[in-house]
Amino acid sequence: MYGIIMAGGSGMRFWPRSREGKSKQFLKILGKQSLLQSTLKRFKSFIPCENIYIVTRKNQESEIEKHTVEIPLQNILYEPIGKNTAPCIGLTAITIQQNDPNAVVVVSPADHLIKKEDRFRKAIFAAVQLAEEKDGLVTIGISPDRPATGYGYIQIDGELDTINGVKTFKVRTFAEKPDLETAKRFLKSGDFFWNSGIFIFRIAVFLKALEEFLPSLYDGLMEIKKCIGKPNYNEVFQKVYQQIKSISIDYGVMEKAKNVYLVKGDFLWNDLGSWEQVYKLSPKDKNGNVVHGNVVYHDTKNSYISASDGIVAVLGLEDIVIVQDEGAILVCRRKNAEDVKQIVERLKRQKFEKYI
Amino acid sequence: MYGIIMAGGSGMRFWPRSREGKSKQFLKILGKQSLLQSTLKRFKSFIPCENIYIVTRKNQESEIEKHTVEIPLQNILYEPIGKNTAPCIGLTAITIQQNDPNAVVVVSPADHLIKKEDRFRKAIFAAVQLAEEKDGLVTIGISPDRPATGYGYIQIDGELDTINGVKTFKVRTFAEKPDLETAKRFLKSGDFFWNSGIFIFRIAVFLKALEEFLPSLYDGLMEIKKCIGKPNYNEVFQKVYQQIKSISIDYGVMEKAKNVYLVKGDFLWNDLGSWEQVYKLSPKDKNGNVVHGNVVYHDTKNSYISASDGIVAVLGLEDIVIVQDEGAILVCRRKNAEDVKQIVERLKRQKFEKYI
Numbered sequence: 001m002y003g004i005i006m007a008g009g010s011g012m013r014f015w016p017r018s019r020e021g022k023s024k025q026f027l028k029i030l031g032k033q034s035l036l037q038s039t040l041k042r043f044k045s046f047i048p049c050e051n052i053y054i055v056t057r058k059n060q061e062s063e064i065e066k067h068t069v070e071i072p073l074q075n076i077l078y079e080p081i082g083k084n085t086a087p088c089i090g091l092t093a094i095t096i097q098q099n100d101p102n103a104v105v106v107v108s109p110a111d112h113l114i115k116k117e118d119r120f121r122k123a124i125f126a127a128v129q130l131a132e133e134k135d136g137l138v139t140i141g142i143s144p145d146r147p148a149t150g151y152g153y154i155q156i157d158g159e160l161d162t163i164n165g166v167k168t169f170k171v172r173t174f175a176e177k178p179d180l181e182t183a184k185r186f187l188k189s190g191d192f193f194w195n196s197g198i199f200i201f202r203i204a205v206f207l208k209a210l211e212e213f214l215p216s217l218y219d220g221l222m223e224i225k226k227c228i229g230k231p232n233y234n235e236v237f238q239k240v241y242q243q244i245k246s247i248s249i250d251y252g253v254m255e256k257a258k259n260v261y262l263v264k265g266d267f268l269w270n271d272l273g274s275w276e277q278v279y280k281l282s283p284k285d286k287n288g289n290v291v292h293g294n295v296v297y298h299d300t301k302n303s304y305i306s307a308s309d310g311i312v313a314v315l316g317l318e319d320i321v322i323v324q325d326e327g328a329i330l331v332c333r334r335k336n337a338e339d340v341k342q343i344v345e346r347l348k349r350q351k352f353e354k355y356i
Numbered sequence: 357m358y359g360i361i362m363a364g365g366s367g368m369r370f371w372p373r374s375r376e377g378k379s380k381q382f383l384k385i386l387g388k389q390s391l392l393q394s395t396l397k398r399f400k401s402f403i404p405c406e407n408i409y410i411v412t413r414k415n416q417e418s419e420i421e422k423h424t425v426e427i428p429l430q431n432i433l434y435e436p437i438g439k440n441t442a443p444c445i446g447l448t449a450i451t452i453q454q455n456d457p458n459a460v461v462v463v464s465p466a467d468h469l470i471k472k473e474d475r476f477r478k479a480i481f482a483a484v485q486l487a488e489e490k491d492g493l494v495t496i497g498i499s500p501d502r503p504a505t506g507y508g509y510i511q512i513d514g515e516l517d518t519i520n521g522v523k524t525f526k527v528r529t530f531a532e533k534p535d536l537e538t539a540k541r542f543l544k545s546g547d548f549f550w551n552s553g554i555f556i557f558r559i560a561v562f563l564k565a566l567e568e569f570l571p572s573l574y575d576g577l578m579e580i581k582k583c584i585g586k587p588n589y590n591e592v593f594q595k596v597y598q599q600i601k602s603i604s605i606d607y608g609v610m611e612k613a614k615n616v617y618l619v620k621g622d623f624l625w626n627d628l629g630s631w632e633q634v635y636k637l638s639p640k641d642k643n644g645n646v647v648h649g650n651v652v653y654h655d656t657k658n659s660y661i662s663a664s665d666g667i668v669a670v671l672g673l674e675d676i677v678i679v680q681d682e683g684a685i686l687v688c689r690r691k692n693a694e695d696v697k698q699i700v701e702r703l704k705r706q707k708f709e710k711y712i
Contacts, residue, residue, distance in 0.1 A: 316691070322687055
């Protein structure tokens with residue numbers, strides 16, 4: 001069994017804590033470990049380190065090795081440029097296949113929160129079994145507990161046999177992030193799950209699907225694969241990767257393939273998409289505040305206040321997010337926390353790139 | 357004619373911009389000059405520099421000379437400890453009297469905003485004439501345009517002759533900062549003025565009033581005066597000043613004396629008591645925001661946002677004050693801006709003295 005951790009995110013949704021080259025996966029947003037370290041620890045509990053691959057981007061190089069010291073350096077792959085999930089999984093898949101043509105891989109984002117890890121492993125093991133039995137592309141679905149509009153959804157078709165007590169399904173369709181009305185309908189119907197972004201398959205099965213649905217990506221990968229271990233590898237890799245089309249595994253493969261299955265994960269899962277999510281998941285003081293670092297407040301409630309250096313003083317506010325880090329401060333309503341990307345856009349336009 | 361500028365304020369109402377040893381008078385809160393520099397410039401337009409005295413506290417020493425370069429060093433008096441206005445005026449008065457027994461002085465706080473300076477001078481000249489003619493203690497009163505609860509009030513008695521077109525009155529009584537109901541009543545009655553904290557009198561008249569109403573302060577000052585120019589001056593000054601009772605000129609003298617007069621000042625006056633006052637007096641952009649330094653905002657209205665170094669990003673807020681300065685950030689509702697002292701109290705209690 002092999003693991004692929006996708007650690008290429010450039011997410012700016014945690015600005016000013018996250019910056020260019022220091023994306024969300026490197027942050028210790030909840031607890032003492034970075035999200036990448038937590039993901040790696042979770043993988044290490046059932047996959048040996050030499051079978052775990054990290055795929056990231058060149059601009060994350062300075063941070064990545066600090067968070068992945070147990071992983072052999074040759075298992076860290078650097079995309080010269082981000083091309084979304086299908087190419088980065090493809091790149092890692094051909095690299096693993098070179099060593100082990102029969103490999104089954106578990107693919108996961110580096111920067112999500114997962115708790116109840118025994119249940120996580122149980123779901124993964126069922127997914128591996130299903131992937132091997134059915135020659136399938138398997139995804140982990142999370143039962144929605146609210147009509148979230150920030151997640152993709154997967155609709156199931158017929159229920160299959162449970163595997164070791166874990167429910168498994170055939171997938172009917174993938175749905176993009178819905179509006180609230182649609183999300184409510186999904187929730188009510190009972191046959192929609194959240195798309196966790198975790199995929200399990202034999203590499204051969206995945207590459208066959210690429211060949212069918214994304215042939216130009218497949219051809220590019222094969223061109224790269226031919227050069228693995230040869231002097232011209234880097235030259236070919238750089239050239240081909242630049243030309244590859246940017247596309248997600250969901251849209252490019254999973255939505256189109258027929259052999260797609262879903263395993264129900266009943267662990268706690270959150271994609272940590274905003275400071276608001278972090279606020280909701282953090283323990284709060286008696287005023288409903290989450291406070292980190294040097295903070296004084298008076299007459300302030302239900303707020304997330306974080307000071308990395310210096311001091312933040314707050315007076316007479318509620319439902320607010322304040323994050324101070326390295327010369328930058330974000331102040332926003334909790335309900336606007338998902339719009340932090342608009343601030344980052346403004347920073348670019350107003351020539352404040354040094355703070356990005 | 358002599359001037360006394362009271363520059364001893366330890367005001368923390370502009371934290372984090374104001375700090376211990378860098379009080380409000382040194383801040384360039386409105387415009388390019390510090391409030392002390394503006395006050396000095398106003399005085400210099402009708403009093404020669406060698407007749408202007410600054411009275412301040414020892415802990416302001418590092419800043420004060422930078423803001424008062426035109427003033428002879430011997431005209432800057434340092435209180436070892438703040439004792440409110442009556443002692444500091446008394447100390448400066450005996451020092452001036454040593455050089456000029458017939459001096460008339462204009463006393464003013466260093467950190468108020470005054471505009472329409474020609475009207476200011478006209479009021480001062482009328483006050484000087486009145487002080488000399490009546491042997492009086494004269495104050496400048498400002499016609500209230502709203503029921504402010506943050507100012508002291510002065511009630512007039514009979515109207516006297518105008519002096520060069522300026523209205524003058526006998527004073528009936530001084531009133532402390534009123535509650536809103538009382539302030540509304542004051543405004544309606546038409547015979548109450550705001551107490552500007554500006555006083556004009558012959559030194560001999562003032563010292564006579566001290567002798568009558570604050571005899572122990574008077575005795576202390578006389579003890580200090582005897583030693584002016586002698587080797588034991590500093591020793592006596594320090595010892596006596598420590599023992600002097602802290603008391604304001606309003607409460608200790610003006611409320612009790614009979615020979616108190618008011619000259620109506622129709623210049624623009626504001627004591628700049630909070631960030632909210634500064635917001636109200638500042639020019640605003642089309643969203644009603646006052647913005648200084650590196651600030652980006654989106655969906656934000658009617659707010660005061662100031663960054664001294666680094667960058668402040670604001671999203672989805674209104675009616676808010678954000679001030680960043682030297683490792684500290686204040687975030688509060690505009691209506692809570694007067695409670696910044698509560699933050700400073702908390703900083704003390706929580707051992708964050710280095711940020712005060």
